Amino acid sequence: xxxxxxxxxxxxxxxxxxCGNFAQLSAISGALADLGIEPKDSVITSGIGCxxxxxxxxxxxxxxxxxxxxxxxxSAIKWANPKLTVIGYGGDGDGFxxxxxxxxxxxxxxxxxxxxxxxxxxxxxxxGQASPTTELGMKTKSTPDGNIEKPLNPxxxxxxxxxxxxxxxxxxxxxxxxxxxxxxIQHKGFSFIDVFSPCVTYNKINTYDYFRKRVYKPDTDxxxxxxxxxxAQEWGExxxxxxxxxxxxxxxxxxxPVIAGKALIDIPPVKLTKEHLAEFL
Amino acid sequence: xxxxxxxxxxxxxxxxxxQSAGLxxxxxxxxxxxxxxxxxxxxxxIRGGQSWYQIRASDKKVRSQGDGLDVLIxxxxxxxxxxxxxxxxxGGASPLTKDGVAIFDKGLTNFQKYDLDYVEMPLNEIASKHxxxxxxxxxxxxxxxxxSIGIDFETLAGVIRDQFGxxxxxxxxxxxxxxxxxxxxxxxxxKLPIKLKTSNKRYYLMSGGETLGLGAVNAGLKMYVGYxxxxxSSALHYLASHQKDFGIFVKIPEDxxxxxxxxxxxxxxxVRAMTGxxxxxxxxxxxxxxxxxxxxxxxxxxxxQRAGPSTGLPTKTEQGDLNLVLGASQGDFQRIVLxxxxxxxxxxxxxxxxxLAEKYQTPxxxxxxxxxxxxxxxxxxxxxxxxxxxxxxxxxxxxxxKRYEYTKDGISYRAFPGTAGLTHNEDSDEHNEYGDVxxxxxxxxxxRVESMKKRMKKLDAYIKSMPPTPxxxxxxxxxxxxxxxxxQGSVEEAVDILRERGHKVGALEINRPHPLNPDIGKLLSGKxxxxxxxxNYTGQMNKLLRSEFLxxxxxxxxxxxxxxxxxxxxxxxxxVLKR
Numbered sequence: 001x002x003x004x005x006x007x008x009x010x011x012x013x014x015x016x017x018x019c020g021n022f023a024q025l026s027a028i029s030g031a032l033a034d035l036g037i038e039p040k041d042s043v044i045t046s047g048i049g050c051x052x053x054x055x056x057x058x059x060x061x062x063x064x065x066x067x068x069x070x071x072x073x074x075s076a077i078k079w080a081n082p083k084l085t086v087i088g089y090g091g092d093g094d095g096f097x098x099x100x101x102x103x104x105x106x107x108x109x110x111x112x113x114x115x116x117x118x119x120x121x122x123x124x125x126x127x128g129q130a131s132p133t134t135e136l137g138m139k140t141k142s143t144p145d146g147n148i149e150k151p152l153n154p155x156x157x158x159x160x161x162x163x164x165x166x167x168x169x170x171x172x173x174x175x176x177x178x179x180x181x182x183x184x185i186q187h188k189g190f191s192f193i194d195v196f197s198p199c200v201t202y203n204k205i206n207t208y209d210y211f212r213k214r215v216y217k218p219d220t221d222x223x224x225x226x227x228x229x230x231x232a233q234e235w236g237e238x239x240x241x242x243x244x245x246x247x248x249x250x251x252x253x254x255x256x257p258v259i260a261g262k263a264l265i266d267i268p269p270v271k272l273t274k275e276h277l278a279e280f281l
Numbered sequence: 282x283x284x285x286x287x288x289x290x291x292x293x294x295x296x297x298x299x300q301s302a303g304l305x306x307x308x309x310x311x312x313x314x315x316x317x318x319x320x321x322x323x324x325x326x327i328r329g330g331q332s333w334y335q336i337r338a339s340d341k342k343v344r345s346q347g348d349g350l351d352v353l354i355x356x357x358x359x360x361x362x363x364x365x366x367x368x369x370x371x372g373g374a375s376p377l378t379k380d381g382v383a384i385f386d387k388g389l390t391n392f393q394k395y396d397l398d399y400v401e402m403p404l405n406e407i408a409s410k411h412x413x414x415x416x417x418x419x420x421x422x423x424x425x426x427x428x429s430i431g432i433d434f435e436t437l438a439g440v441i442r443d444q445f446g447x448x449x450x451x452x453x454x455x456x457x458x459x460x461x462x463x464x465x466x467x468x469x470x471x472k473l474p475i476k477l478k479t480s481n482k483r484y485y486l487m488s489g490g491e492t493l494g495l496g497a498v499n500a501g502l503k504m505y506v507g508y509x510x511x512x513x514s515s516a517l518h519y520l521a522s523h524q525k526d527f528g529i530f531v532k533i534p535e536d537x538x539x540x541x542x543x544x545x546x547x548x549x550x551x552v553r554a555m556t557g558x559x560x561x562x563x564x565x566x567x568x569x570x571x572x573x574x575x576x577x578x579x580x581x582x583x584x585x586q587r588a589g590p591s592t593g594l595p596t597k598t599e600q601g602d603l604n605l606v607l608g609a610s611q612g613d614f615q616r617i618v619l620x621x622x623x624x625x626x627x628x629x630x631x632x633x634x635x636x637l638a639e640k641y642q643t644p645x646x647x648x649x650x651x652x653x654x655x656x657x658x659x660x661x662x663x664x665x666x667x668x669x670x671x672x673x674x675x676x677x678x679x680x681x682x683k684r685y686e687y688t689k690d691g692i693s694y695r696a697f698p699g700t701a702g703l704t705h706n707e708d709s710d711e712h713n714e715y716g717d718v719x720x721x722x723x724x725x726x727x728x729r730v731e732s733m734k735k736r737m738k739k740l741d742a743y744i745k746s747m748p749p750t751p752x753x754x755x756x757x758x759x760x761x762x763x764x765x766x767x768x769q770g771s772v773e774e775a776v777d778i779l780r781e782r783g784h785k786v787g788a789l790e791i792n793r794p795h796p797l798n799p800d801i802g803k804l805l806s807g808k809x810x811x812x813x814x815x816x817n818y819t820g821q822m823n824k825l826l827r828s829e830f831l832x833x834x835x836x837x838x839x840x841x842x843x844x845x846x847x848x849x850x851x852x853x854x855x856x857v858l859k860r
Binding site for chain 1: 525539660
């Protein structure tokens with residue numbers, strides 16, 4: 001039996017005390033263990049940022065790559081070996097600035113991976129600049145007079161791009177977070193989970209208290225795109241969390257003529273013969 | 282006019298069927314057991330403009346597009362005037378020779394005339410008898426061309442049938458149109474004094490893009506990810522059209538950054554994967570290239586050069602990316618750069634690249650150029666026997682596994698996801714032997730030094746194992762002509778010309794630009810002059826040779842977008858020798 005202890009990494013996380021990433025580390029570990037997935041069959045790819053350091057602190061196959069580029073890496077790992085459970089994990093700066101095009105297109109392709117974003121609405125590791133989800137008016141190191149760019153909405157982007165699973169969770173509600181992650185991992189196709197993850201050092205607005213007062217779990221029909229889209233736009237006094245959208249659709253790997261039902265890693269190299277050269281005669 | 286070889290050029294606008302006509306001619310010669318070399322002069326336009334296709338054939342090896350022009354098929358007035366003009370401005374291509382023939386439709390009138398043989402043919406008239414398709418006139422002209430050099434018609438008929446889907450009506454219409462063109466020419470015009478010695482030899486007619494794909498497949502390629510960019514696309518097209526036969530996953534992602542990260546991800550997962558582009562796309566890949574170096578993930582990148590800078594000349598050749606490839610990405614890490622000299626060399630070096638990448642767990646870049654990637658030439662044989670060497674791969678449950686163990690040769694065991702007992706993290710941050718990051722909480726300067734040394738000493742074994750640098754007519758050479766990559770054919774033919782003129786020259790051919798084989802230093806020592814030939818402005822290899830081997834060199838360059846022509850190159854080298 002797999003337990004959460006199996007996922008415990010030998011390196012202690014170096015995040016700030018109280019960081020929202022701790023809850024996600026334990027929720028991801030717990031979700032994988034609950035689903036009976038062994039560490040050897042789990043892969044986490046990450047980008048660069050505080051949250052992206054996570055693969056260093058968990059026992060599985062980790063790939064701590066480049067800022068914004070975790071999804072192409074994750075996709076290819078899945079295509080190479082679909083027996084693996086592949087999770088992409090990074091921050092809002094990573095995923096929604098440099099990684100935007102990968103986010104959009106991976107959702108559109110419906111690659112069978114789970115993308116979890118630790119969304120703290122700020123750049124943490126670079127010490128507090130405005131990120132793509134920083135709220136309007138917020139003063140940061142890069143916006144001393146207040147942020148004049150409207151924050152982007154990762155959920156509506158994912159929905160528009162064609163993601164088949166779109167959810168939101170909150171590091172302040174660890175049990176719910178774990179359940180959402182479990183559903184995301186079990187989903188066949190691209191699952192996207194945006195997690196409110198308060199940055200206790202650089203974001204004094206979107207705090208645990210801020211979200212505790214606002215989040216609620218709507219009872220919704222997760223097959224209804226319009227409802228999901230509408231809920232995704234709710235922001236203010238009430239902010240919905242949970243699975244907003246969850247539909248079935250053919251994933252990329254089940255539709256590709258070469259890898260459908262197969263693993264590239266198991267296909268032996270083709271033995272070239274003179275027959276293969278006949279077309280050049 | 283040389284009588285043991287022929288140079289034919291088809292000129293017209295994009296959309297006129299210039300390239301298809303050229304390929305039919307090239308295939309016909311190939312099936313006649315002749316050596317063939319082709320050259321595609323085209324523009325970044327789908328319809329219109331001016332383009333041409335040149336075919337050179339002989340029973341002797343033809344290593345470049347060659348000098349001279351014996352038969353011109355002009356599909357429009359512009360082509361007719363352009364290729365008959367003695368002061369032609371086509372990057373070194375010759376105008377029609379005095380005793381050659383220009384074949385064109387008799388409807389072309391009021392063109393600038395020179396003292397040449399003009400063969401006005403009823404191309405359109407004959408074509409319209411056989412089909413409503415206006416491009417059929419090209420087939421008529423091809424028939425006439427074969428008659429002009431006394432080639433038996435049936436081989437051409439066979440190629441046309443293959444080209445147009447064998448038995449169908451269209452195929453027969455084309456064969457009949459070609460036959461009528463053939464007969465019409467024979468009855469009315471002169472036969473050129475060319476006598477090609479055909480044979481029963483079976484050569485392959487291939488482009489460098491195709492042999493790149495084949496070499497990769499031979500090496501066990503499982504995934505090719507690339508964004509379309511000329512001239513790297515010919516490899517992508519070959520692989521995509523064979524993906525099911527070869528069991529290869531082919532993908533165009535959202536950008537080149539994604540492409541290289543995917544290729545790295547697949548290699549990390551244990552599958553041989555490759556990405557490819559031209560200089561522009563490669564520039565986007567630069568950051569990830571360094572990541573592969575840092576994380577020690579094997580990676581093969583195909584970099585097919587075209588004339589830069591920036592978008593440059595999208596359909597023209599150049600060797601201007603050497604500095605880019607050698608310096609790509611921040612920090613010091615090891616890379617291997619291979620630069621095949623011809624279509625066949627592409628096959629062998631590409632498949633070797635995959636073994637090198639896994640053996641040394643570092644990026645290997647196969648540098649080609651538009652000339653090599655897109656021109657067709659005959660290849661006598663490809664040896665398909667190849668041993669895949671995947672390097673150090675850990676067995677499940679290996680004791681005290683360290684992904685980045687400090688070893689004598691700098692290479693440690695890889696463990697693929699899914700392997701029991703060997704979970705670990707691979708990191709773009711500096712890390713210790715286990716893969717644990719040492720850049721955040723504690724930076725250990727001693728450990729940093731150890732990790733750098735581990736990665737940097739990896740290629741010591743490769744350098745020792747490098748085959749001797751190839752040479753041509755070099756044993757008694759007093760002067761060295763140094764070439765790298767795709768200029769080999771023109772340089773060798775220039776050497777032949779210079780030898781005939783009494784100059785003791787030989788060529789040194791660099792197809793492994795990095796790391797450079799130390800034997801180059803010895804090969805260059807004692808030469809009266811060293812002439813470096815490059816398809817770029819600044820002489821990037823020239824500078825490299827000077828700094829690596831402290832030699833005095835002379836430089837011959839060409840950066841007009843066209844590849845070297847042997848005659849003109851010989852003259853330029855001769856001028857340097859006499860200087």
